[in-house]
Amino acid sequence: MGLKELILLQFIAHLCLDYFFQTDRLAKQKNTIGFKSSFLYWHALVCFVLAWLFSIQISFVFAAAIIAITHFLMDGFKHHLNNSKYFGRYAFFIDQAIHLIILVVVVVLFDKWQGINPSIDVSINFKYLLIITGYLVCLKPANIFIREVFKSTEIQVSSDNEMPNAGKVIGVLERILTLTFIIVSQYSAVGFLIAAKSILRYGNNETLKTEYVLIGTMLSFGIAVIAGIIINFF
Structure with a gap:
């Protein structure tokens, strides 16, 4: 070590x-x-x-x-x-x-x-340790980081249609999948995942405002993508 x-x-x-x-x-x-x-x-x-x-x-x-x-x-x-x-x-x-x-x-x-x-x-093995770290970051730490970004930029939106903690679960799942796809070099699957989420979220008029969802989505995917790039670099 x-x-x-x-x-x-x-x-x-x-x-x-x-x-x-x-x-x-x-x-x-x-x-x-x-x-x-x-x-x-x-x-x-x-x-x-x-x-x-x-x-x-x-x-x-x-x-x-x-x-x-x-x-x-x-x-x-x-x-x-x-x-x-x-x-x-x-x-x-x-x-x-x-x-x-x-x-x-x-x-x-x-x-x-x-x-x-x-x-x-x-x-x-440093790379395996780095992979474990990447997955850990994509769980609760990423959710808190995104929440603090919204807080620091004073972005607030209210909605009565969102299930409690549903956004957190969706975010964790999309980051885990994105990180996995990048590690195995399946970059096209990441694009498909982003497109699929865009269709599901933006196609419903009762969800959060488009701007709010877009910021959260970009932050979420961005964290996973950066983690994947760092892992692959080493």
Whole structure:
């Protein structure tokens, strides 16, 4: 296992922590009251455990502690960023960018000073790890990213005809299919999928506004396409 594999493993740990191991309700509570949230302390503890576990080496314990402490501090002060007049709408993107920068810096410094020596002799294929990461990103993280894009650009639309969470499920399915088609180099199938969705969504006058659906669709497919291009590049 090398530097790029460790960085990717830590990124997967971050995805699990911030997207799969916390509900929207708990995340909102944490982002609203900061250090007063009891969940924040559990969140930091899980951050430490995941960072250490995904490093596959005992000596990473101090680096995992640094990742957890900085994550704890960032999330604790995030409600101030949310309430900022100028940066509040971009709080999600700023927060995630800082988390990832710190993660990469810590791993690079760990590799420089300590060296990467897994406690378990395991062979990790970077491309397979990248594929797993791509599919994880296309699940809940992509849904939240799209939601935050709408929020930051103040795009709002109401509808009484949409099934609860149906759009999220559709988005996940289309991203999984798109990513799979790109990985196996079936690009024509991606075009067919986009065309099929366009016919189904735009042909119904009771669905969301065309502009809203178009933005969501382009963001959704864009995430999957970019993930597929990165995977194929390596």
